[in-house]
Structure formats: C-alpha cells, structure tokens
Amino acid sequence: MSDSAASILRLENVSVVAGAKPILRGVTLDVPEGSVFGLIGPSGVGKSTLLKCCNRLTDLIPGLRVEGSITFRGQSVLGRRIDADALRAKIGILFQQPAVFPRSIMANVLFGVSHLGSVPRRELPMVAERALREVALWDEVKDRLTSSAIYLSVGQQQRLCLARTLATNPDVILMDEPTSALDPQASEVIEQLILRLRGPRSVVIVTHNFAQARRVCDRVARLALVHNIGTVVEIGNPAIVAAATREEE
Amino acid sequence: MRRRLTDIAFRTATGLCACVACGLLVVIVWAICQRGWPALSWRFFTEQIRLVGADGGIFYNVLGTGILVLTALAVSAPLATAIALVQAVYLRGRPLGAMLGLFLQVLNGVPSLLFGLIGMIVFVQALGWGKSWLIGGLVLGFMILPTVCVALVERIAALPSRYVEAAAGLGLRRSQIIRSVILPQTKGGLITGSLLGLARAAGETAPIMFTATVFAGATVPRGVSESPVLSLPYHIFILSQDSFDPAVVTKVWGAALTLLALVCSLSLIALPARLKNHEEANNV
Amino acid sequence: MSRWKRPSVTLVVCALLTLVAVFAFMGMLAVFVAQSAPVWRSEGWSFFTQKQWFYRQQLFGIAPMLYGTVVVAAVALLVATPAGIGTAVFASEFLPRRARLAVKVAIELLAGIPSVVYGLLGIVLLRDWIYRALQPFDPLSGDTLLTAGLLVGVMLLPTLMTLSDDALRSVPASQRLAARGLGLTATETALRVTLPQAWPGLLGALLLAGGRALGEMIAVFLVVGRQDNQWPESLLSLRPMAEAGQTLSSKLGGPEINIAYGDPLHWAAMVALGLVLLVLVATLTLAGTLIRRRKPHAP
Ligand SMILES: Nc1ncnc2c1ncn2[C@@H]1O[C@H](COP(=O)(O)OP(=O)(O)OP(=O)(O)O)[C@@H](O)[C@H]1O
Ligand SMILES: [Mg+2]
Numbered sequence: 161m162s163d164s165a166a167s168i169l170r171l172e173n174v175s176v177v178a179g180a181k182p183i184l185r186g187v188t189l190d191v192p193e194g195s196v197f198g199l200i201g202p203s204g205v206g207k208s209t210l211l212k213c214c215n216r217l218t219d220l221i222p223g224l225r226v227e228g229s230i231t232f233r234g235q236s237v238l239g240r241r242i243d244a245d246a247l248r249a250k251i252g253i254l255f256q257q258p259a260v261f262p263r264s265i266m267a268n269v270l271f272g273v274s275h276l277g278s279v280p281r282r283e284l285p286m287v288a289e290r291a292l293r294e295v296a297l298w299d300e301v302k303d304r305l306t307s308s309a310i311y312l313s314v315g316q317q318q319r320l321c322l323a324r325t326l327a328t329n330p331d332v333i334l335m336d337e338p339t340s341a342l343d344p345q346a347s348e349v350i351e352q353l354i355l356r357l358r359g360p361r362s363v364v365i366v367t368h369n370f371a372q373a374r375r376v377c378d379r380v381a382r383l384a385l386v387h388n389i390g391t392v393v394e395i396g397n398p399a400i401v402a403a404a405t406r407e408e409e
Numbered sequence: 410m411r412r413r414l415t416d417i418a419f420r421t422a423t424g425l426c427a428c429v430a431c432g433l434l435v436v437i438v439w440a441i442c443q444r445g446w447p448a449l450s451w452r453f454f455t456e457q458i459r460l461v462g463a464d465g466g467i468f469y470n471v472l473g474t475g476i477l478v479l480t481a482l483a484v485s486a487p488l489a490t491a492i493a494l495v496q497a498v499y500l501r502g503r504p505l506g507a508m509l510g511l512f513l514q515v516l517n518g519v520p521s522l523l524f525g526l527i528g529m530i531v532f533v534q535a536l537g538w539g540k541s542w543l544i545g546g547l548v549l550g551f552m553i554l555p556t557v558c559v560a561l562v563e564r565i566a567a568l569p570s571r572y573v574e575a576a577a578g579l580g581l582r583r584s585q586i587i588r589s590v591i592l593p594q595t596k597g598g599l600i601t602g603s604l605l606g607l608a609r610a611a612g613e614t615a616p617i618m619f620t621a622t623v624f625a626g627a628t629v630p631r632g633v634s635e636s637p638v639l640s641l642p643y644h645i646f647i648l649s650q651d652s653f654d655p656a657v658v659t660k661v662w663g664a665a666l667t668l669l670a671l672v673c674s675l676s677l678i679a680l681p682a683r684l685k686n687h688e689e690a691n692n693v
Numbered sequence: 694m695s696r697w698k699r700p701s702v703t704l705v706v707c708a709l710l711t712l713v714a715v716f717a718f719m720g721m722l723a724v725f726v727a728q729s730a731p732v733w734r735s736e737g738w739s740f741f742t743q744k745q746w747f748y749r750q751q752l753f754g755i756a757p758m759l760y761g762t763v764v765v766a767a768v769a770l771l772v773a774t775p776a777g778i779g780t781a782v783f784a785s786e787f788l789p790r791r792a793r794l795a796v797k798v799a800i801e802l803l804a805g806i807p808s809v810v811y812g813l814l815g816i817v818l819l820r821d822w823i824y825r826a827l828q829p830f831d832p833l834s835g836d837t838l839l840t841a842g843l844l845v846g847v848m849l850l851p852t853l854m855t856l857s858d859d860a861l862r863s864v865p866a867s868q869r870l871a872a873r874g875l876g877l878t879a880t881e882t883a884l885r886v887t888l889p890q891a892w893p894g895l896l897g898a899l900l901l902a903g904g905r906a907l908g909e910m911i912a913v914f915l916v917v918g919r920q921d922n923q924w925p926e927s928l929l930s931l932r933p934m935a936e937a938g939q940t941l942s943s944k945l946g947g948p949e950i951n952i953a954y955g956d957p958l959h960w961a962a963m964v965a966l967g968l969v970l971l972v973l974v975a976t977l978t979l980a981g982t983l984i985r986r987r988k989p990h991a992p
Contacts, residue, residue: 494707
C-alpha cells in the first residue's frame with residue numbers, strides 16, 4: 161500500500177452481483193502505472209466482468225451491481241456523480257471480437273476523438289495517421305482510408321479497434337482476450353504492440369494463455385471460483401503464477 | 410459540458426415522445442371507460458337493440474361479432490397452417506418460399522376496406538348471396554391470414570434444427586415429421602397468431618359493412634344467403650354518426666367499451682408469448 | 694432416395710390450400726382490373742387528372758381524392774414519425790429492459806384499439822378541439838383534412854413504434870458497447886452508431902406506416918367531412934387542411950357504392966378507386982418490406 165502514487169488503477173474489495181447471483185467477491189488488486197497487468201483464470205470466472213467494472217461499462221448491463229472501491233489515479237470511479245463517459249475516454253477497452261463500425265477506415269479511427277472534442281478538427285488526419293502507425297496498420301491501409309472497414313481481415317480489424325482506442329489518448333487500455341479471435345501471426349503483431357504501449361500507457365489484459373502472459377505481462381492476477389464465486393487467488397510474477405497453476409493442475 | 414447537455418436534451422426529447430405515446434393510451438382508455446361505464450348493466454348485455462340504439466342492449470351485436478370472428482378463425486387457421494408449412498418447410502430457403510413470404514407481407518398491407526369490397530363484388534353480387542355472416546367470416550378470415558401465418562412461420566423458423574434432425578434420423582418421412590414434431594412444437598405460434606388475428610377481426614368494420622352486417626333487424630342467422638348479423642363495430646360506426654341524443658351517446662360508449670375490452674383481452678392473452686418471441690429473435 | 698418420390702397427403706393438402714389462397718388474391722386483382730375496365734376506356738388518364746366527380750353527368754375525376762388522401766397521410770406521418778421513432782429510440786436506447794417491455798405492452802394495447810373506436814373518439818373529442826383551434830381560419834365545422842390526418846397519425850403511432858424498435862434492436866449490441874467504450878454518450882451512440890445503421894429499417898417502417906395511412910377508412914370516414922371536388926387553389930397552400938375533403942377510402946366506404954351498382958360506368962369508376970388504392974398501398978408495402986429486409990451492414 162506504500163506505492164499508491166505509482167498505481168494508476170486500484171481495486172479494493174470489489175464485488176459484483178448480477179440480480180441475486182454473486183459473480184465476483186472481494187477482488188483487490190493494484191495496477192502499477194506504465195505496466196502490463198494480466199488477468200488469467202478459467203472461463204466464466206468473471207474476468208470480462210471485472211474488466212468492464214474498471215471503466216463502468218457495467219452500467220450498461222442491466223441488473224449488475226458493483227460494490228467496493230475502484231480508484232483511477234486516486235479518484236473514485238464508482239458513484240453516481242462521476243462522468244462515466246469522460247472516464248471511458250481515459251480508460252479505453254478492446255473486446256475479444258473486433259467491433260468495427262460499418263464506415264470507412266478513417267471514420268472508424270476518428271470515431272472516438274472526433275466526439276471528445278479534445279483535438280482541433282484540422283489535426284484529426286494527423287491523429288489518425290499516428291494511431292494507425294502505432295498499431296502498424298498504416299502501411300496496409302494508407303491507400304484505402306476511405307473504403308469500408310468491414311472488409312478488413314479480423315486481425316486488421318482488431319488493430320483498427322486498438323488504433324481507434326489509442327486515438328482518444330487513453331491512460332489505461334483494458335483488453336479482453338484481444339488475440340483469441342486471431343491466428344498466431346496476427347496475435348504476434350498484437351503482442352508486439354502491447355509491449356510497445358507499456359510505459360506511456362498502462363494495460364490490463366485478460367488472457368487464457370500462460371505463454372502469452374509470460375511474454376507480455378509484468379504482473380498477473382489469477383482468478384478462480386471459490387464457492388462458485390470468482391475471486392483473485394494469487395498475484396505475482398507471471399512465470400511464478402503460471403508454474404504454481406500447473407502444479408495445482 | 411456541451412456533450413452532457415446534448416445528452417440530457419436528447420433523452421428528455423425522446424422521453425417526452427414516449428410519455429406522449431403512453432399518455433395517449435391512458436387518455437383514450439380513460440375517456441372510453443368514463444363514458445362507457447354508466448351504460449354497462451346486465452340488461453345492456455342481455456337485451457336486444459331498441460329505439461334505434463337509444464334503449465335496449467347489445468346482445469345480438471356481441472353474438473354477431475362472435476359468429477363472424479369464429480368463422481374467420483375456422484377459415485384462417487387451416488389456410489394459415491398450410492401456407493406456413495409450405496413456406497417454412499417445403500419451400501425453406503428457396504426463392505419461391507421467399508416470394509410466398511413477400512406475398513403475405515403485401516397481403517398484410519392491403520386495406521381492410523378492399524377485402525370488404527371484393528367480398529361484396531364476388532359473393533354479394535356475383536354469387537347473389539346477399540349479406541351473410543358467412544361472407545363476413547370468409548373476408549375476415551382472409552384478412553387475418555398473414556397475421557396467423559407469420560406468427561406460425563416465425564415459430565417454425567425458430568425451431569431448433571436438432572428436433573427435425575433427430576426425427577429424420579429415426580427414418581420419419583417429411584410428412585410424419587411435420588405431424589409428429591413440427592406442428593406439436595409450434596402450435597403455440599398458431600394460437601398466438603390466431604388470438605392476434607381474432608383481436609383484429611373483432612374490431613374491423615370496413616370488411617363487414619358491405620358484406621355481412623346490418624344495423625338492426627337481425628338475430629340468430631338461419632342458413633347462409635340473406636342472413637346478416639348485427640355486430641359491435643358496425644353498431645358503433647352507425648350510432649357515432651348521429652350522436653346527438655344523449656341516450657344514444659351513453660349506449661354507444663358502452664358498446665365501445667365492450668368492444669375495447671374484448672379486443673384488448675384477446676391481444677393481452679397473446680402478449681406474453683409474443684414479447685418473449687420477439688426478444689429472443691433479437692437476442693437481447 | 695426413393696422416400697420423397699410420391700408426394701404425401703400432407704404436401705398435397707398444404708399445396709392445394711396455398712394455391713387457393715394465392716389464386717384468391719390473384720382473382721381479387723383480376724376482378725378489380727376487369728370491373729374497372731369501362732372507366733379506363735372512357736376516361737383514360739384523365740381519370741387521375743380530372744378535378745371533378747359528378748356521376749350524374751358521368752364525370753369521373755379523382756384528383757381531389759388523391760389530393761385528400763395524400764394530405765391526410767402526410768399529416769399523419771408528420772405527427773406520428775417524430776413521436777413514434779422518438780419513443781422507439783427512448784425505449785431501445787435509454788430504458789432498461791423491464792421498462793422497455795412495459796412501454797412495448799402499452800404500445801401493443803394502443804395498436805389493438807379498433808379503428809371505429811378511434812373514429813368515435815375523433816367525432817366526439819378531436820373534432821371539437823380542432824374546430825375551436827381553427828377558429829382564426831373560420832372553418833365550417835371540425836370535419837377537416839387536418840382532423841383526419843391527426844387521428845390517423847395517432848393510429849399510426851403503434852405501427853411506427855413497433856417497426857422502429859425492431860430496426861433499432863437489430864443493430865448488434867457490440868456496436869453500442871464499442872461506442873460507449875470509446876467514451877461516447879448514450880445520445881452520441883444513438884445518433885452516430887445506432888440510427889445510421891438502422892435507417893433501412895426505419896425507412897421501411899415509414900413506408901409501411903404510409904401504406905396503412907392511405908388505406909385507413911373508418912376513422913377517416915367519420916371525421917373528414919366527405920366533401921367531393923375540393924381542389925386547392927395552390928397545391929402548397931395549407932388552407933384546405935382546415936376544410937372538409939374526401940379521400941379514396943372515405944369515398945369507397947360511403948353510400949355511393951350502393952347507388953353505383955346500376956350504372957356500369959359509375960360502378961367501374963368506383964372499382965377503379967379501389968384499384969388505385971390497392972396499387973398505391975401494395976407498392977408502398979412492397980417497397981417497405983424489401984427495404985426492411987436489408988440487414989444492417991455489420992459483422
Ligand atoms: N448480465 C449478467 N447476468 C447474469 N449473469 C452474468 C451476467 N453477465 C455475466 N454473468 C455471469 O458472470 C460470470 C462471469 O462472466 P464473464 O463473462 O465475466 O466470465 P469470463 O471470465 O470473462 O469468461 P470467459 O473466459 O469465457 O470469457 C458467468 O458465470 C456469467 O454467466
Ligand atoms: Mg470473457
């Protein structure tokens with residue numbers, strides 16, 4: 161608890177209840193600024209739900225109640241008075257399946273920024289180029305920026321979604337199994353990207369893949385079902401957590 | 410801040426629309442209940458019309474509407490079942506099946522007045538039946554055909570393919586599969602669709618005014634030709650046109666309340682199944 | 694496989710009944726066309742452009758009725774579109790599931806109210822309100838095109854709301870979530886993501902509702918005044934809205950059809966009215982259905 165200055169996202173005793181059914185209980189973890197933080201655990205344990213708590217996307221799921229404390233840069237995230245939309249611009253999210261809008265590639269990249277109004281209109285093309293270069297998509301799409309994004313391959317779409325998030329200049333990016341829909345080569349590209357993002361930005365990534373966790377994460381938290389409710393059972397160095405898990409199995 | 414305000418303004422504007430829509434329902438139902446309630450009595454439902462609507466009750470009107478609606482059901486249920494099976498089973502995935510679906514949609518849009526007109530031309534005039542309950546039933550049955558059919562087709566399309574595959578795996582012929590799996594599993598759709606269709610048929614005036622119903626002077630029909638019935642919607646339609654006698658006004662609101670209750674209870678019974686289907690179809 | 698060789702009884706019965714239904718409809722079309730033939734021969738295109746309908750003088754022009762029909766439908770759509778789509782947007786984008794279902798139930802009930810009951814309400818309530826509201830324009834009575842349009846507008850509300858809700862719901866939830874995840878407000882998501890993708894469904898809903906507006910008879914009949922040959926001095930003038938008029942359907946629903954049977958040309962003219970109405974409505978319905986089928990362009 162001493163290094164709170166260095167932690168960008170801190171969850172304390174977070175519980176989630178869907179209707180009457182508890183999904184997560186007593187989750188406490190700290191995401192150090194500039195690090196890549198992994199969440200691993202079996203299917204259905206509540207990893208995606210935990211991720212959505214961090215930027216209040218849980219608000220949009222009827223019947224979900226989130227309790228406990230979540231702070232972003234020391235400020236509370238939960239609570240009615242917080243502007244959840246502004247928060248989501250600071251804490252971006254990337255889903256398991258890329259969700260591109262049926263518009264041009266350019267429009268997709270600029271979809272978030274152009275609404276936030278944080279960038280003057282004439283600088284938008286530059287922002288788009290920078291974001292696309294950051295995800296290594298620029299060379300592939302620079303000649304067809306105005307054609308529809310839905311014809312891109314799934315791997316390209318996933319990178320486009322990441323570019324779209326990066327363009328809004330978030331401090332934290334939440335990634336929900338970003339490579340599970342991709343082939344090994346496309347996954348490799350995304351992993352490289354994550355490593356490049358670390359430092360200026362912090363990443364929280366859900367993954368099923370220990371090897372991946374070892375390659376990209378600085379720390380991981382392992383979730384498991386205890387009495388049928390998800391909770392964090394272990395936090396630490398990815399290699400150690402992975403080894404411990406293998407022993408358990 | 411500007412975005413916040415836009416958000417609030419848009420929510421408020423659309424919310425007002427919703428309030429207006431729901432408010433309309435309340436106002437309409439309230440207006441009818443308030444005016445119609447005093448007219449309701451035991452006599453109102455058991456006596457026949459007297460003094461051109463100023464006295465007496467609506468017994469034969471309710472009966473006539475019942476006869477028309479049940480005839481419509483008898484006409485539409487078998488036809489709709491047949492068409493639904495052809496469209497969703499025999500012609501599944503074929504262009505002809507899609508065309509049949511389109512045909513039903515267009516039929517659904519045809520104004521009810523035109524069904525009445527065609528019934529008049531064919532049955533009343535060409536075949537010389539005169540006004541008859543049977544024509545009304547036929548016309549209404551044809552009119553609600555798409556409603557019943559579409560409800561059934563939706564159910565058949567939503568039927569998990571493993572049922573059909575399991576039956577086919579046992580070596581059943583297609584006709585046997587239809588009778589032993591598809592129809593039993595989807596009869597809920599037929600019932601829902603029929604209830605909705607009946608609700609619509611019960612409230613329609615235009616298709617029966619030229620073909621099946623008169624304002625006064627009919628009781629229980631005997632035979633087919635020249636045997637019209639009274640009906641609730643036509644009763645209201647005629648009385649509302651000279652609504653100056655206060656006694657008549659009360660009675661007409663009473664009839665409207667009765668019709669509304671009849672129609673709403675029919676569609677309310679069908680509602681849960683319909684909403685469930687709808688939500689599932691849109692995987693909310 | 695020899696199993697499907699001989700058609701089963703079920704198939705034969707189903708196919709026969711289907712053919713009966715299809716041919717009944719085709720027969721209906723044929724009857725309309727055949728019985729209206731005399732008027733097409735005698736009037737030709739002037740049936741549409743003639744501004745006078747005096748059956749004793751054998752003058753059959755439906756231009757004023759077309760005008761009345763269009764005005765009533767336009768007023769109805771003008772009233773119902775914002776309210777119907779607004780309600781659908783509110784219900785599907787802002788309301789939690791439970792409340793959304795409650796709104797849907799209310800709307801379904803509204804849809805179930807028979808048109809004759811709407812007509813009765815129109816005669817007893819709306820007509821007087823309109824008469825008072827239109828005092829500055831010195832109307833003859835409360836029976837006006839405006840009254841009919843407003844009444845039909847209320848009747849269209851449930852249709853529009855239900856169809857629009859379908860269209861909005863067919864936009865995948867992942868699209869909304871992606872937009873919200875970028876920090877867009879619910880309004881921005883609705884305006885920039887949901888509505889643009891739902892537009893074919895919304896346009897289809899408008900066309901289908903328009904078809905219903907053209908064909909509605911009973912309610913219009915009771916409040917439109919049924920004044921023949923009302924042709925406006927200028928097509929853009931709003932003045933005729935405060936006056937009585939006639940629509941295709943209110944003409945067909947009136948007592949004139951019983952007089953017409955004796956006179957072949959008059960009868961043909963009446964049936965031709967029905968044919969015109971049928972063609973108009975079927976075109977709108979077909980277009981609306983086809984547009985609605987175009988699914989939103991998203992994975
Ligand atoms: N809206 C909801 N209502 C009820 N239960 C829910 C809801 N959302 C999620 N759950 C339940 O919460 C649990 C956790 O779901 P979640 O999607 O977070 O799991 P996950 O760890 O991401 O699994 P996976 O690895 O398969 O993606 C599951 O048991 C799920 O059924
Ligand atoms: Mg998940």
